[in-house]
Amino acid sequence: xxxxxxxxxxxxxxxxxxxxxxxxxxxxxxxxxxxxxxxxxxxxxxxxxxxxxxxxxxxxxxxxxxxxxxxxxxxxxxxxxxxxxxxxxxxxxxxxxxxxxxxxxxxxxxxxxxxxxxxxxxxxxxxxxxxxxxxxxxxxxxxxxxxxxxxxxxxxxxxxxxxxxxxxxxxxxxxxxxxxxxxxxxxxxxxxxxxxxxxxxxxxxxxxxxxxxxxxxxxxxxxxxxxxxxxxxxxxxxxxxxxxxxxxxxxxxxxxxxxxxxxxxxxxx
Amino acid sequence: xxxxxxxxxxxxxxxxxxxxxxxxxxxxxxxxxxxxxxxxxxxxxxxxxxxxxxxxxxxxxxxxxxxxxxxxxxxxxxxxxxxxxxxxxxxxxxxxxxxxxxxxxxxxxxxxxxxxxxxxxxxxxxxxxxxxxxxxxxxxxxxxxxxxxxxxxxxxxxxxxxxxxxxxxxxxxxxxxxxxxxxxxxxxxxxxxxxxxxxxxxxxxxxxxxxxxxxxxxxxxxxxxxxxxxxxxxxxxxxxxxxxxxxxxxxxxxxxxxxxxxxxxxxxxxxxxxxxxxxxxxxxxxxxxxxxxxxxxxxxxxxxxxxxxxxxxxxxxxxxxxxxxxxxxxxxxxxx
Numbered sequence: 001x002x003x004x005x006x007x008x009x010x011x012x013x014x015x016x017x018x019x020x021x022x023x024x025x026x027x028x029x030x031x032x033x034x035x036x037x038x039x040x041x042x043x044x045x046x047x048x049x050x051x052x053x054x055x056x057x058x059x060x061x062x063x064x065x066x067x068x069x070x071x072x073x074x075x076x077x078x079x080x081x082x083x084x085x086x087x088x089x090x091x092x093x094x095x096x097x098x099x100x101x102x103x104x105x106x107x108x109x110x111x112x113x114x115x116x117x118x119x120x121x122x123x124x125x126x127x128x129x130x131x132x133x134x135x136x137x138x139x140x141x142x143x144x145x146x147x148x149x150x151x152x153x154x155x156x157x158x159x160x161x162x163x164x165x166x167x168x169x170x171x172x173x174x175x176x177x178x179x180x181x182x183x184x185x186x187x188x189x190x191x192x193x194x195x196x197x198x199x200x201x202x203x204x205x206x207x208x209x210x211x212x213x214x215x216x217x218x219x220x221x222x223x224x225x226x227x228x229x230x231x232x233x234x235x236x237x238x239x240x241x242x243x244x245x246x247x248x249x250x251x252x253x254x255x256x257x258x259x260x261x262x263x264x265x266x267x268x269x
Numbered sequence: 270x271x272x273x274x275x276x277x278x279x280x281x282x283x284x285x286x287x288x289x290x291x292x293x294x295x296x297x298x299x300x301x302x303x304x305x306x307x308x309x310x311x312x313x314x315x316x317x318x319x320x321x322x323x324x325x326x327x328x329x330x331x332x333x334x335x336x337x338x339x340x341x342x343x344x345x346x347x348x349x350x351x352x353x354x355x356x357x358x359x360x361x362x363x364x365x366x367x368x369x370x371x372x373x374x375x376x377x378x379x380x381x382x383x384x385x386x387x388x389x390x391x392x393x394x395x396x397x398x399x400x401x402x403x404x405x406x407x408x409x410x411x412x413x414x415x416x417x418x419x420x421x422x423x424x425x426x427x428x429x430x431x432x433x434x435x436x437x438x439x440x441x442x443x444x445x446x447x448x449x450x451x452x453x454x455x456x457x458x459x460x461x462x463x464x465x466x467x468x469x470x471x472x473x474x475x476x477x478x479x480x481x482x483x484x485x486x487x488x489x490x491x492x493x494x495x496x497x498x499x500x501x502x503x504x505x506x507x508x509x510x511x512x513x514x515x516x517x518x519x520x521x522x523x524x525x526x527x528x529x530x531x532x533x534x535x536x537x538x539x540x541x542x543x544x545x546x547x548x549x550x551x552x553x554x555x556x557x558x559x560x561x562x563x564x565x566x567x568x569x570x571x572x573x574x575x576x577x578x579x580x581x582x583x584x585x586x587x588x589x590x591x592x593x594x595x596x597x598x599x600x601x602x603x604x605x
Contacts, residue, residue: 011335011346019375026372034360037401103356107417110320112345113373 011112020114024121027108031095031125035132041091045129049084049137056080056204057144064205070145077141078158078230079203081134082223085166086198088133090190092126092170093177097186100178100268119265123170130166134159148234158233161243165226168250171257178264203227222249273298273333273425273456274319280327281314281480288314290480291328296458296473301451303471303488304460311480312460313353316429319458320350332425349418353429357413359403363394366402366413370420388416392446408439415446425456432466444469468492476575484575498540502551503533503560510534512556520547533560537574 035042053073061072099105099122108118138146138159148155173190180186200217201207202224207215218224225246232239274296281289289311296302304312317323319330321341330337333347350356357366364385371381389398392412402410411431418426428447432440447470451457461467467474468488476484476491484491500521504513510527517525517536520543525536538544541563551558 011333011343013340014342022375023373026369029372030358030361030365030369033365034358037362038360102359103352104358106322106352107350107356107370108373109322110345110348110350111370111373111421112342117373 015112015114017114020117023113023117024124027117027121028124031122032128035125035129041129042132045088045132046136048087049080049133050140052080052084053077053137053140053144060204073141073144073146074235075206075231076204077137077146078234079201079227080141081137081158081162081230082165082227083198083203084133084137085130085162086169086194086223088130089126089166089170089173090187090194091129091173092123093173093175093180093186093190094183095126096122096174096177096265097180097183101182115266116262119174119262123167123174126170127163127167130163131159134162150234150236154233158230161229161233161246162226165222165246165250168254168257171254171261174261175257175264178261178268197221197223201227222246222253225249271298271334272296272331273300274302274331274458276315276319276328276330278328279315279318279325279330281311281318281323281325287480289318289325289328292477292480292482294475294482294485296456298456299451299454300472301447301457301459301470303467303474304458304477305462305464305467305474306460306477307462310477312477313429314480315477316350316427316458316460320348320427321345346421347424349421349423349426351411351414351418351426351428351431353433357402357410357417360401362399362401363389363405363413364398366417367420370417374421384420388419391449392416393442406439408435408442411435411439411443412446415443415450419450423455425458426450428457428459430460430462433462440466478575498538499564500536500538500544500547501533501560501562501564502536502547502558505557505559507531509556512554513551516547516550516554516556520550538563 035045053076056076057069057073061069061076065072065075096119099118105118109115138155142148173186176189176193177186180189198204200210200214201221202218207218207224210218222245225242226249228237229239229242229246231237232242272295274294276292276294279289279292280287292311292315294302294304304315306312314323318325319332319337321337321344324338332344335343335347337344358369361369364382367385367388368381371384372378376384386395386398389395392415394409394413394416397405397409402413405413415428415431418428431447432443435443444466447457447459451470457470459467459470471488474484474486474488474491475482500517502513502517504510510531510533513534514525514527517523517534521536521538523537525534527534544563548561
């Protein structure tokens with residue numbers, strides 16, 4: 001003896017892939033709605049790149065670029081663009097973790113929706129957050145005096161490159177979010193892991209002055225490659241090799257961390 | 270009568286902790302089953318298995334006739350779940366929380382909106398509909414959580430401690446809402462630590478402790494089993510505890526117990542009519558009293574009677590209350 005729902009329809013055995021995609025879009029809508037209503041998150045997303053730009057340009061600029069603050073800005077903006085989006089990926093793990101501790105994922109998992117939809121929805125929604133960071137960084141940089149010397153199309157390509165990389169990195173953050181007990185833990189782990197990646201790279205300074213062993217690390221650092229590709233696309237210079245290598249990194253990170261995060265998500269109850 | 274919920278020999282271990290150790294129970298269609306037990310008894314684990322959130326290590330369970338493991342997707346189409354911690358999204362408004370669930374369940378945009386408005390109205394949340402949930406009171410949040418579990422018109426509803434942490438007014442509001450759902454023909458499984466809540470709402474009660482069923486029956490049957498009221502007598506001189514026990518045993522016919530702090534004797538009594546006789550007998554025996562009080566049975570007594578041990582929380586982080594002077598007024602209704 002099996003039951004029907006109260007309004008009489010007999011439950012289906014499986015969910016179609018199309019329905020799963022629709023579930024993901026609904027949950028993307030939820031994430032985007034939350035960005036709009038959570039003014040603190042939005043403020044943080046915008047203020048952080050503005051602060052970094054101001055601090056690095058005016059505090060370090062004179063010392064690093066032999067007195068020319070404007071020259072340094074041209075160098076550092078692509079770096080700060082990468083750094084900002086990288087930090088923003090932390091939000092992915094943070095929000096997933098909050099959803100789990102608050103019991104929201106339990107509700108999702110008790111609904112007849114695709115198992116992967118909550119994860120996919122959260123990540124698609126976060127791309128909007130990353131895009132906001134990119135827009136604010138680039139916009140404010142231009143106010144300070146950054147100039148794109150190539151073409152608007154190349155600049156757009158640079159932004160898309162950064163977003164693509166962020167979509168790979170956010171799986172690392174998602175994994176941390178699944179493994180760590182509290183949202184505070186996500187921040188502690190996340191920032192500790194990110195500082196060496198951000199600073200031991202060519203994001204903020206040219207790597208030539210670093211000791212040899214550090215140069216080796218910084219040269220291979222995907223952040224260095226990505227920032228170099230963005231510089232090439234926005235200011236001219238070699239692009240193809242850097243863009244190719246950084247996207248290879250992104251692919252590698254995605255292939256390793258996405259399955260790990262999905263597995264951790266399935267296990268965490 | 271067909272069964273909406275059936276659990277057979279459910280086993281679940283977390284490391285070396287046995288959360289469920291072969292638990293059996295069933296609920297008939299359209300009835301309310303109360304799972305009663307202290308913290309750590311296995312109630313939430315049972316609900317999580319029945320709602321497909323957790324796989325059992327052993328045994329079987331069916332909801333609406335579908336296996337919760339092999340036919341999980343079908344089970345999910347029949348059920349609604351309100352968890353122990355309100356699982357609504359703080360950052361969204363009440364309306365958007367419900368629209369989101371409606372959309373996830375495949376309702377078209379307009380239908381999801383209508384359904385949300387209906388439910389908000391039914392749960393008395395229309396005024397707060399466009400406010401973010403983080404501004405809601407505990408009771409409002411719980412009502413929204415109940416509304417969220419009803420968006421899909423479930424035929425089986427799981428309520429995991431729906432009133433824990435609510436004040437008496439909010440609690441009785443939630444009870445009223447639950448009665449409305451039952452009137453619609455929904456089968457409800459309710460977990461609770463409160464005997465009176467199970468008494469108010471459930472047709473049948475299953476008492477579980479350490480992952481095992483230790484008693485089943487209607488609320489009246491259980492109350493008859495544990496006695497209606499509890500008499501607590503504290504002699505001024507603790508040396509007379511034994512004499513007090515003898516008197517209570519003689520007059521109540523029950524086996525009185527001494528509380529762990531050794532200050533008073535506790536006995537189940539059927540009613541207040543024998544109290545004068547007990548007082549007279551104590552007086553004649555020359556026992557001076559520090560305290561003499563009668564109150565309703567609490568979950569503590571249910572457990573003491575059914576299991577022979579108090580309803581302690583296995584993972585209690587707080588010291589058990591009886592290390593402090595015990596008075597009738599200071600006792601909590603149930604161990605937390």
